Each structure stands twice: as C-alpha cells, then as structure tokens.
Amino acid sequence: MVARDITIDGDPDEVWEALTDPELLAEWLGDDGQAVVEEAEPSERLVLWLVEDDEPGSRVELRLIAVPDGTRVTVTEAPVGPFALATA
C-alpha cells in the first residue's frame, strides 16, 4: 500500500470542490487512466477505483480533515485483491 498526505491552505469544502473538478481529474489520470467512484461523502471522503487498460487496477481512498492550517488530505492506494481485505 502507498500512503501520502498534504496539508492544503483552504477549508475542506474548497478542497472538495477542487478535488471533484473534472479538469483536475483529467490532469491526475492522464490519457489512458480511468476512475470509477465507489463512494463520495462531500468534503470528507472519496473512494475511487483506478483502472488502466490491462491492469487489474487499484483502490484509492482520499480523506479530508480540517486542521488549524487548512485541510489535511490523506490518500492511500492499494492494489486489488487479498491485500485490500488484509488491511480492511
């Protein structure tokens, strides 16, 4: 599993708006990538499946948490299969 985080200057609503902007998603995924939204809780949580042509894909979970400096965005990505279950 891969985990990353960043603290962004802006409240969770602002970050959520930017996050769900089609322009950003296009930049994130490039030409071949596709994303399927599994769960979306506005300003809190976004769960995506990333799919590439011949790859089994992976599950991405983004969480937004309000902090004094703005919004902490955490992301985890894990390949599909037993690993997702093992860490659920």
Added chain:
Amino acid sequence: MTPEPDVFAALADRTRRTVLEEVATRGSATATELSVPLGITRQAVAKHLGVLADAGLVDARRAGRETRYTPTPAPMGEAISWMAEVGGRWDTRLAALERQVARRREERTGS
C-alpha cells in the same frame, strides 16, 4: 505494473515479516530452525513460511524430512518499485490539487 496482491497480504502480518527477516538473515532456514529463536511453535513457523512461499517471497525445497526455505528477492523488488512509482504519482497529484485550490481562491477574491 502491479505486484501480486499476495505479496502485500503476506507482509501485512508482523510475525510473518519477522520470519522472512530471519530467513533472509540466515540465507536459508527450516521451520524447526526458526521455532526456538522466534519463540513460536514449529507448526506456526511452517504456516507462515507456507504463506511466504505462496507469495513467492521464499523458495521452498524439500531437504530430507524437512522443507528448507531461501529468500527470493524478485517479488519484493516488484512491490517496492510499484510503491515508489505510485507514491511519486501521488506526490504530483497532490501538488496539482494544492495548485487547483489556490487558483480557485485567487479567482474568487478576484486578485
């Protein structure tokens, strides 16, 4: 490139990571040899070694009545490069998200 999910499942268990570390340190080991230093039963060690073998992290070879295991670094390397590649991609994506938030803020304040 996506590594075998089994590799992550195999490494998700703390004891199993210790078993793998011990096999790697010794170069090769049997369940009996690891039982005492790890303080767990031979059966438990054997079970962990079986999972590690299924994930391709160790190679199993019969040696008389016992099975001897040797580490195989390849799938581990694959898992590490996947993590490096995907991690790098998220560093870029999160930076893009931050720019997007800043851009929207500027637009709103009209500066």
